[in-house]
Amino acid sequence: MKGGLHFRPDLLGLDASYMPRKYSPVWKVPLPGWKGVLDEASAKMTSAIPPPIFFRADDIGAASKAFDALCRLFRFYRVPLAMAVIPAWLSETGQVKVFRAAPVDEDLWNWHQHGWRHINWQKEGAKSEFGSDRAPERQYEDILQGRTKMERIFGPNFVPVFTPPWNRFSRATLKALRKLDFKGISATAPFPPGVKSLDGIKHYSTCLDLHTREVKNPAGDFALLIDQFSGLSKMKGLTGIIIHHQQMTPFAFEFLDRMLYNLKYVIGARFSSFKETLKSPDERPARARLR
16 A cells, blocks of 8 residues: 555546646646655644544536546545535436446445536625525525435435535525525635524535645645645644546646545544534534524
8 A cells, every 4th residue: 555556547547648628737747856745744744633634526517537536546545525516517317427436325425515506696706606696595596406406316325515616605505504404514614704603504614625726836836735735734623625626637636646645544634524423413513693
C-alpha cells in the first residue's frame, strides 16, 4: 500500500489522453515537488488529532469516465463518499450507468439531494438556486419535487440530507427542509444570521473545495490548498471536503489518490458519513428557532 495506487491513469480506467473540458489551472499539470509538499504537510498533521472527515462529490447526474474513476478510487481506499445528486439531471438511462459504477446499495455511497436543477435564480451577486431572490413557496416546491424523485430512484438508500448548489441557502430553505423532514444540510456557508442551528437538522460543514478554484497563479493556489489541507487538523467537529469529478484532470486524480493515502495511513484520520452520524445518538444539534 505504500504510496497509494502508485498512480497511473489506466488503473482508474482513464486513457493517457484524458482531459476534462473545464478545469482549474492549478490542476493542469503536476507542479514540481508537489508530492513532497503534501507529504510534509501530512507529517506535521500527525501531531494533532484531526476531526472526523467526510468527502462530498457534487453534481452527480450522469456517469462518465471521471465518475467511474472516482468510484474506483474511493472503493480502493474503502472511504465513504457523499454523492450529491441533482435530481433533474438523472435520467433512466443515466441511472443504469451510474449504478453500474456505484451500486445503489453499496454501503460506501451516501446518496443525497443536490438542489433540484442547479439553476441560478439570483438576479445579482453570488449564484444560488435557493437564495434570497426565490420565493419560499418556489423553494419548497423544487425541494419537494427533487425529494420525491430521489425517493423513487434510491428508495431506502436515499439519505435525507440536502446540499444546496453553490453551497448557499436562505432561511426559507431551512424552513422547507424542516417541513419535508430532511435531517441535514451540507454547505460551506453557515446558517443565516441569527440561526446558529436548527432543531432536527444537522449542518455538515465543508471547508475545502478541491476543484472549483478560480485562480490565475497555479503555484500560489497550490500553496493555499496545502494550507487549507493542513488546517483540517485545527477544525472542530465533522469537516467536509468537496469534489467535482467533472473538473478533475489526471493530476487532480493523482493528488486525490495521495491525499487519501496520507489521510488514512499517515495521519490516521477517521472518515465518517452522513449515514453514520444520522444514526448516532451522541450527535445532538443545539436548539434554535426560525422566526
